[in-house]
Amino acid sequence: MSTQSPTQTTGTRDRVLIFDTTLRDGEQCPGATMTFDEKLAVAELLDTMGVDIIEAGFPIASIGDFEAVSEIARRTKRATIAGLARAITADIARAGEAVRHAQRGRIHTFVSTSPIHLAHQMRKTQDEVLDIILKTVAQARDLVEDVEWSAMDATRTPIDYLCRCVEAAIKAGATTINLPDTVGYATPAEYREMFRSVRERVPNADRAIFSVHCHNDLGLAIANSLAGIEGGARQVECTINGIGERAGNAALEEIVMAIRTRADVMPYETGIESQMLTRASKLVSHATNFPVQFNKAIVGRNAFAHESGIHQDGMLKNSETYEIMTPASVGLTKTSLVMGKHSGRAAFRSKLDDLGLHLSDNQFQDAFERFKALADRKKHVYDEDIEALVDENLATAQDRIRLVSLSVIAGTRGPQRATLRIQDEAGSRIEEADGNGPVDAVFNAIRALVPHEAQLDLYDVHAVTGGTDAQAEVTVRLRDADRSITARGADPDTLVASAKAYLSALNKFSAQAVRLHAQHAAAE
Ligand code: KIV
Ligand code: ZN
Secondary structure, X not given: OOOOOOOOEOOOXXXXXXXXXXXXXXXXXXXXXXXXXXXXXXXXXXXXXXXXXXXXXXXXXXXXXXXXXXXXXXXXOOOEEEEEEEOOHHHXXXXXXXXXXXXXXEEEEEEEOOHHHHHHHHOXXXXXXXXXXXXXXXXXXXXXXXXXXXXXXXHHOOHHHHHHHHHHHHHHOXXXXXXXXXXXXXXXXXXXHHHHHHHHHOOOHHHOEEEEEEEOOOOOHHHHHHHHHHOOOOEEEEEHHHOOOOOOEOEHHHHHHHHHHOOOOOXXXXXXXXXXXXXXXXXXXXXXXXXXXXXXXXXXXXXXXXXXHXXXXXXXXXXXXXXXXXXXXXXXXXXXXXXXXXXXXHHHHHHHHHOOOOOXXXXXXXXXXXXXXXXXXXXXXXXXXXXHHHHHHHHHOOOOOEEEEEEEEOOOOOOEEXXXXXXEOOEEEEEEEEEOOHHHHHHHHHHHHOXXXXXXXXXXXXXXXOOOOOOEEEEEEEEOOXXXXXXXXXXXXXXHHHHHHHHHHHHHHHHHXXXXXXXXHHHX
């Protein structure tokens, strides 16, 4: 069956548009908050790698979101910039204002359509919702040419009613129709049939591009997205590393590489430069402080690692025995140069370039000094060490509270005791604290020096590389009444890394508070 529509064809293969929502659905998941600068950096990379549409945020949600969407809209050269809006007049006006300066701006408005959402969340009848769709899509279309309408919880919506909603949205001016599997409930066959059916039954369906948007609650987000494309969708909504609400969204890198690697059975193409996928994954992981699981498809640390003897033997004879795509095709380069204490500035700069890490002169100087200090303590400095070091370097540049020194008494005879000195606007201060274990003692010392309400939600340690002299990378997540912030710290000493991670989370809390305060003051 041909699922081709005149609006969606490019060349011999159908072009599937990539709509990245890392900065909206991705950032929405607990603990994945990004700073303004991090959002700009992510958007710039997405644009460079060929993403067609970047959903840059939810402008009405906060002044911070509005400003990030506006700035991304101003700076982006190629991609369309979308701002999300509920089916509410004020939301749509705000989204329109945020994307106003984009070369190509889109308003993405959504409303729930399933009986369970209508009854319990919206408390509206089906006819009332139809009326809302007509009015809000028309309002958006008055502001921009490019309007996307989403039927939230489409996969639990009766097909007859879904068709009426889609018809109304297109009639009111929607140019893209998104049918999300909001709760990750659909199976691939159901999702494919939903698209086929809606496209066949809705009389004006040929006037819009259809879009998939899948959540991964049952681990089916990629299978469902591909099935939706088979059903006629030509836009995929996805996020880098699959971050997003609950179990996350469909991962951009998985969709792109599935389409590319199985071109023999999928007659589609995307505009993504796949060699940039590893970089994008690392950037988003660093910005959100969400580690990528080791066995994650495409970008996980083990995705191209061959451990068993039989596999290694096959790989040595011909890499195609066990590799369906090359590491280079996703931008994974082999470590060509291990750095050490004799490596100079030029080698360090060239390594940063290879890793896709671009630093300002000051940042470079700082990173180089940290690298030298690390190389004095560690014989071989690997790529992962340098990434951890630069990551920390960027995070600490504007820190309010800095770690000056730490010493810890640990061992079999407790209690363990930490002596910690910090520097902040009140000067240099020291505190001693006991704990049930050395980490507890360190964190108790920090709590005594910087009293705060936030609770520790997550404490996680992993070795950045192999070897007993490896750097420890510690992840800490703190949560207060309405925010959850994750931060990382790295050091060859696990306890120093723990203190750095905890202080970094506190710094992020206060940086966010200062920014919000400044934004409120500016808005008054
Ligand atoms: O999952 C969902 O339904 C969404 C909509 C806002 C598109 O994210
Ligand atoms: Zn979603």
